[in-house]
Amino acid sequence: MSSIAYVTDEKMIEYHRLCGAREMNFWRLSSKKDFTDFRKGDLLFFYAKAPHARRKGFVGYAHYVSTRKLSLHQMWKKYHTLNGYDSEQKLSEAIHRAAKDRPVPEQMNCLYLNDAVFFNVPVDPREAGISISENLESYMYLDQEDAQTTVRILRKAEESGIDLWSASQSFEPENVFRSDEIRHQLTLIHSTIGPSGWNARERSRAVKLARDASESSDWEYIRGSRTDLVRIRKEELEIALPFTAQTKDRPVRVQEYLGRVFLYREMLMESGLRITAVRFTALYEEAPEDVLSYLKAANYEK
Numbered sequence: 001m002s003s004i005a006y007v008t009d010e011k012m013i014e015y016h017r018l019c020g021a022r023e024m025n026f027w028r029l030s031s032k033k034d035f036t037d038f039r040k041g042d043l044l045f046f047y048a049k050a051p052h053a054r055r056k057g058f059v060g061y062a063h064y065v066s067t068r069k070l071s072l073h074q075m076w077k078k079y080h081t082l083n084g085y086d087s088e089q090k091l092s093e094a095i096h097r098a099a100k101d102r103p104v105p106e107q108m109n110c111l112y113l114n115d116a117v118f119f120n121v122p123v124d125p126r127e128a129g130i131s132i133s134e135n136l137e138s139y140m141y142l143d144q145e146d147a148q149t150t151v152r153i154l155r156k157a158e159e160s161g162i163d164l165w166s167a168s169q170s171f172e173p174e175n176v177f178r179s180d181e182i183r184h185q186l187t188l189i190h191s192t193i194g195p196s197g198w199n200a201r202e203r204s205r206a207v208k209l210a211r212d213a214s215e216s217s218d219w220e221y222i223r224g225s226r227t228d229l230v231r232i233r234k235e236e237l238e239i240a241l242p243f244t245a246q247t248k249d250r251p252v253r254v255q256e257y258l259g260r261v262f263l264y265r266e267m268l269m270e271s272g273l274r275i276t277a278v279r280f281t282a283l284y285e286e287a288p289e290d291v292l293s294y295l296k297a298a299n300y301e302k
Contacts, residue, residue, distance in 0.1 A: 002037050003142040003150040005058070005125070005132060008048040009094060012084030013059060017118045017163065024062060024116060025079040028109040028138070029099055037141070038064055043150065043180065044113060045142070047132070050122045056132075057122030058153055060163070061180075062113035069107040079110075117173045117180075121160035128152040147188055154181050155272075179232045182273060186230060187223040189267045196227070197256050202244045203227075209242040209283040229283075235276045239264055242283040243291050254291060261298045269300065277301040 006026070016024050026044075045061040070078065072095060076088040085091040095104055125132045129152060132140065142149045154177070162173050198206060210227045213219050219229040219240055229240040241260060245253035261280050268278055278300040282291055 002039070003043040003045060003061075003153075004038060004139045005047045005130075005136075005142055006044050006139045007056075007136055008046040008059075009084070009098070010048045010050075012094065013046050013048050014051065015081075015084045015086070016116065017060070019081070021082065022116055023082055023112070023114045024084065025075065025082050026111040026113065027075060027083070027095065028111065029095070029102070029105060040065060044111070045153065047125075047136075053122055055124065057124050058119065058128075058157070059122045060116060060118035062116035065112045065114050068110050068112070070110050071107050072104070075108070075110055079112075115176050117177050118163035119157045119160065120163050121157075123153055123156045127156050147191065150184050151181070151188065154184065175234055178234065178274070182232055182237065182275075183223065183230075185268070185271050185273055189264060189271075190222050190225050190228060192267065193260060193263050196260065197252070198244070199246070199249075202246060202249075202253070205244040205285070206242040206283075209244065209285070210240075213240060213283050235274050236279075237268070237275060237277065238279045238281060240281040240283050243288050244285070254288075257291060258294055258298075261295065265298055265300055 008026075015021075040063075042064045043061045044064050045058045047056055048059050049056045050059050072092055073088070075083060076091055083091050085094060095108075128149060129146070130142065130149060142153070158177070158181070162177050196203070196206070206227045210219075210221070210229055213229060214221060219231055222228045222230050222239075227242050231238040231240075241257065241264075243253070243257050264280075265278055268275060280295045280298050282288065282295060284291075
């Protein structure tokens with residue numbers, strides 16, 4: 001799961017905040033430096049100077065949805081005020097200011113974002129252990145050197161709270177924020193636990209079990225995994241792990257499976273997340289009664 005610090009126009013992002021925007025379009029003049037590791041659902045942090053602030057900081061974030069190339073007029077026609085300005089003329093002026101002495105390209109990369117969350121107080125990168133050059137003009141990846149970076153930013157933002165005033169009545173940014181914290185923490189836990197000891201045949205079955213479950217219900221993959229799934233319900237989690245074993249390896253696979261379950265549980269409990277319940281579900285071809293009985297003991301509820 002990737003996160004990006006994106007240098008953001010202060011007036012544009014303040015317009016979005018005051019309008020309570022949930023969705024928005026960002027434009028990029030240059031396409032020379034494309035995103036190489038950024039997928040749907042990843043976080044784009046707004047790196048900007050808030051009103052009356054001395055330094056730039058993270059003033060909020062949104063979820064990346066898609067990229068497409070559009071001309072200035074096409075951009076306005078499709079997104080209107082989701083571009084961050086109340087007229088096409090103001091949008092054009094902002095683009096020409098950003099271009100400085102360079103010609104404005106006929107088409108620009110447009111980043112469509114949704115589920116935006118704004119912070120009450122900007123997060124100084126230094127408070128999250130990040131060093132950002134004053135000369136940064138576009139963006140930088142946040143988690144390449146330290147996988148904990150995004151979690152630290154979200155934790156610092158949580159200390160001062162989420163901007164609820166700018167949210168619409170139909171959108172609950174606190175729930176979005178909490179889910180993002182959980183998703184990033186689960187990604188870290190999964191990478192720490194490492195892969196299961198399945199052989200090729202067992203792994204193939206496990207991947208299929210997870211795929212079938214994700215296609216038939218509201219399970220989502222834990223980032224970085226093709227087998228481990230999660231459902232997030234505010235502060236309650238349900239984690240689904242496939243169980244598959246060949247007869248000769250079954251005792252070992254049961255031990256590995258239960259070890260994986262308890263590692264998820266203990267690391268979630270130690271993470272500092274506000275979680276009221278963690279429940280585990282087994283995915284299987286034939287019901288493993290012994291494993292299912294053990295799972296009941298692994299469930300956690302305050």
